[in-house]
Amino acid sequence: MTPVSHLKKIVIFILTSIFLVSCSSKKGLVYSGGKLSTNSKIAVIIDSQNNIKNAVLISFLKQGFRVKAVNASDLYTMKDVYDISDLKKLSYNIADADVSTVQKSYDNVYKLHVYNFELSKAEYLKQIRTEWDVEYIILLDLKEWEKVSWARVINLKTFEIDFVENYPTSYNDNIETITDHFIKNITGK
Helix, strand or coil, X not given: CCHHHHHHHHHHHHHXXXXXXXXXXXXXXXXXXXXXXCCCEEEEEECCCHHHHHHXXXXXXXXXXXXXXXXXXXXXXXXXXXXXXXHHHHHCXXXXXXXXXXXXXXXXXXXXXXXXXXXXXXXXXXXXXXXXXXXXXXXXXXXXCCCEEEEEEEXXXXXXXXXXXEEECCCCCCHHHHHHHHHHHHHCC
């Protein structure tokens, strides 16, 4: 084997390795401001089918968490309550002379709605804490293989985020393994 052919093989091997690693890996990110006790009172919010929600809730219950009955379908987004884009579309169907007045009206209605939404969200979180006796909300988004699942923990006493993680799912992951991974990192166990 000549030195040139040997060098070619090494270069091809290195380039192939770099290509494979860069294509098949995603970077996981984690921030943890503290660990949750497994007997914490939590609400798990996941937008998914009921059988998947059940699998996730069972994982938390098996670890000893006191899971409150909160369903993601009970929570509505601003778009569900009031679709402001319909008003904007309507405003441009009016004669050009009136557009600036309608645009100002739209801007005012939009601002009032956004500010009201933020106040409503804060009031709703307080209500979850006091009336439902929930200490933490855990938000989950579970993805299939080669995508990134994520989790967030919101402390309802301070309204601060205590935990955030992006977890690149692997080929062997399923709902239970992803949920168990998050539970392990949230509790530190």
